[in-house]
Amino acid sequence: MPSILIIGGGPAGLSAAIYAARADLDVTVLYKDGGALGKTDKIENYFGFPEALSGAELLARGRAQAERLGAKLVQTEVIGFEYAERGFAVKTTDSRYTGDAAILATGAPRAVPPIAGISEFEGRGVSYCAVCDAFFYRGKAVAVLGQGEYALEEARTLLPVAGSVTLLTNGSEPPAALPDGLAVDTRPVTAVEGADKVARIAFSEGDPLAVDGVFIAYGTAGSSDFARKLGAQLDGNKIKIDGDMATAVPGLFAAGDCTGGLLQVAKAVSDGAQAAMSAVKFVRKQ
Known part of the structure; x- marks a missing residue:
């Protein structure tokens, strides 16, 4: 059938x-x-x-x-x-x-999270699809913004390709059973920053995180x-x-x-x- x-x-x-x-x-x-x-x-x-x-x-x-x-x-x-x-x-x-x-x-x-720089850097380091764009970040440092199962799935796609992957939970508790090799930063995110393309993630406190790209996987x-x-x-x-x-x-x-x-x-x-x-x-x- x-x-x-x-x-x-x-x-x-x-x-x-x-x-x-x-x-x-x-x-x-x-x-x-x-x-x-x-x-x-x-x-x-x-x-x-x-x-x-x-x-x-x-x-x-x-x-x-x-x-x-x-x-x-x-x-x-x-x-x-x-x-x-x-x-x-x-x-x-x-x-x-x-x-x-x-x-x-x-x-x-x-809704895309109201974080400065996300819309400005779309296509210049901000992506919404790991399957589509992981290839462009081979060996590079990337971050995934999100805290649910969808964010983890995007991270799993990136881990074999990127040099490093950090999950940004934006103040939320990280999920359980994280994949091996996935770093986590729970600090609230204030901005995605860079010049011609994404260069770092700024937080409400502490030093920024240097990245070449950030994948948005907020919510479901x-x-x-x-x-x-x-x-x-x-x-x-x-x-x-x-x-x-x-x-x-x-x-x-x-x-x-x-x-x-x-x-x-x-x-x-x-x-x-x-x-x-x-x-x-x-x-x-x-």
Whole structure:
């Protein structure tokens, strides 16, 4: 049976799961939490609900519907996304999943930490993708800004290539079970500094850390992070798609807030449905 991976369990991801499951695909939805919708107190503008309901309740109904139709919902954190022998492979904190096609639906991009110099040095020592850019830092000193599993995964990618790798937790406690060879600095970061390119990281106290590059892996990975790793085109932090919700990467689709436009449940549900139907057509042609 053809299979599809859906990353994100919000309205776009669940709508995609419902349509793909009804088309008799093997559907797996990987999600960490309810995202922005799960934190919404009242929804009054979604069709078919005369009385207001919470985002958590709407999500619960969508999950139940997707599972009733046969979709598998797995609550976990996705930390890696790559090509497989056929289709795509997704790495989570505790497992690995493969699919013939994939839909990115993790919502709006993560906020970049408000640290001076990050945006100014993008492309000149500030990177958001270790898989993409590790090659350029062979034998050099780099840092990873973040403190979760996603940051550790980026560090693991860099360790065999870079001369040294330091995890910057920006005041947070470091995670357990650090990879061998990974240094940690828990001081609050105040700035990324340099001249034409990144040269050092400044802290709220003490001496700066000399680095040739810094990789931003704050919080958890989002759709734009995964799209970037696979070579899909971005417009800022939004994923570029065509009218079928397809990216420039064959078999990879995107839906919901990660594609921009109207950031509303109604649009996310529509995007998810279209992405699923396009993915169904794609896998049936393979």
